[in-house]
Amino acid sequence: MSDKLILVLNCGSSSLKGAVLDSASGEVLLSCLAEKLNLSDAFITFKINGEKEQVSLAAQPNHTGAVGALLAELQKHGLDSRIGAVGHRVVSGGEAYSESVLIDEQVLAAVEKCIPLAPLHNPANLLGIRAAQDIFKGLPNVAVFDTAFHQTMPAHAYTYAIPRRFYRDFSLRRYGFHGTSYRFVADEAARFLGKDKNSLRMVIAHLGNGASVAAIKNGESQDTSMGLTPLEGLVMGTRSGDLDPSVFSFLADNTGLGIQEITDLLNKQSGLLGISELSNDCRTIEEEAAKGHEGALLALEIFAYRLAKYVASMAVAAGGLDALVFTGGIGENSALVRAKVVGYCEFLGLKLNEEKNLAARFGNAGVITEDTGGAVAVVIPTNEELMIAQDTARLSGL
Known part of the structure; x- marks a missing residue:
């Protein structure tokens, strides 16, 4: 010690x-x-x-x-x-x-x-x-x-298709978040798989109440789902993720809500909570879905489907796919969500091993797919606190 x-x-x-x-x-x-x-x-x-x-x-x-x-x-x-x-x-x-x-x-x-x-x-x-x-x-x-790891994203990944003066004047662009987790998990996934991270094409899904996915190539972030704020991208616990920007004017016109009220609604009352009308906690949603609750069933399917679409798109950014990595509270513990996502992504060469998928929970890392000679899906527990501690010790000379 x-x-x-x-x-x-x-x-x-x-x-x-x-x-x-x-x-x-x-x-x-x-x-x-x-x-x-x-x-x-x-x-x-x-x-x-x-x-x-x-x-x-x-x-x-x-x-x-x-x-x-x-x-x-x-x-x-x-x-x-x-x-x-x-x-x-x-x-x-x-x-x-x-x-x-x-x-x-x-x-x-x-x-x-x-x-x-x-x-x-x-x-x-x-x-x-x-x-x-x-x-x-x-x-x-x-x-x-949180944003530092994603500073390697190329301009075509971080630039919004709006007048460029807003980037020049206000730094309006995509930044991404969860970077400390991605940095830790990218290193750990490469170590666990016995591979050089600089030769691995990874898509990492950090899934919790806040959720995002990132493309990692040569150990560097190439793209990620969150943008200017953590609202963009995947369906999350209480955040909507991607939607048509015209939803703002539609809701303003039809409900009388102001911009800040709509922003709060999309950040705090949407996602799994808004769809299920039950909870933002994936464990509760899974329990109720098992009982046949319509909203819970729909929330889980939307969550997994949106994530699977993003996994496929991030494979483009990574230049292919060697490893799909699940992390975060949901990613590390929800065998059901992982099974749904891998099922949607079978066309990428992934085939779920149900026994391995059930074993890789509660802090246990593990490959959860069959050995097909191609891409694998793996669970790697994250540890952002350790990453912060290690950076702090190094920079402080301890």
């Missing part, structure tokens, strides 16, 4: 996730989740040695209060002196950053400049960074950007 540990922070507008990791072994010594930030009943839950403890943040119910409570918990367990650096998940670095960086005032200014590209996430990321700088004085802080 390393003498110095890495604290990883992932801040949302009303939440803060944290983990203390040994970047060498990947061991998580402590994790936490702060919820309901900026409300009077804010609280933080710590998990250490398999035990959970909930602490009220009523005295300071914001990000700074959450990080302060985290420091107190670290002190209680004698871990505070072993924290060597803090790594931050930052959603958008725009075109400014293609890799992780040590945070200084210039980086903070760049993250702030990218707020229009990620208005829900970057402000929260900045709050987390400033809180860490205040509470953990003197420690190096590192920004690890």
Whole structure:
């Protein structure tokens, strides 16, 4: 175990996730989740040695209060002196950053400049960074950007077919997200398959409440389904994914909803939740589909069908397909979704092995298709926190 540990922070507008990791072994010594930030009943839950403890943040119910409570918990367990650096998940670095960086005032200014590209996430990321700088004085802080991995996309993949002045004036283009996960999983998939990632043509599907798919060739992102924001692309837990832009004017004309209300509807009330009219949780949808619930059945089929179409299109971007990789909460655990997607993609040379598909769940990696001598489908658990910790340790000289 390393003498110095890495604290990883992932801040949302009303939440803060944290983990203390040994970047060498990947061991998580402590994790936490702060919820309901900026409300009077804010609280933080710590998990250490398999035990959970909930602490009220009523005295300071914001990000700074959450990080302060985290420091107190670290002190209680004698871990505070072993924290060597803090790594931050930052959603958008725009075109400014293609890799992780040590945070200084210039980086903070760049993250702030990218707020229009990620208005829900970057402000929260900045709050987390400033809180860490205040509470953990003197420690190096590192920004690890969701968008960085996709900066290798060619112009024909990231450019929208709108007047180019909007790109020149406002940086309006496709950026993609989940980049830290893709970077980790691409490396792990190549290692698991015993292949050189620089010779692998991969399509990776990161499937959770937020879902996207990416084409990886020669170890680099060639295209991805999310765009300017995480709304574009696949059907997700509560996000609609792709739709006709005229839906905005149609809904405005027929419902009286404003642009922001429609945007919120497409981000928070659509996807699996909107179709099923039950839940955004794939596990609940699968349970109800098994009972014959019409909305749940339709939601699952749309989810899998849209994903399969994207897998085929990403094979174009990758120049072919050697491996279809499933990751993320749904990708790692839903044998049903994987079976549906592989079934749609049999024309790409994939043939499901049902026994292997059932075995590759709950943290187990594995090939889930028959050996046909061609493309394979494989499940690889992601670990974004470890990727952030490793970047942070490297850039901090630990």
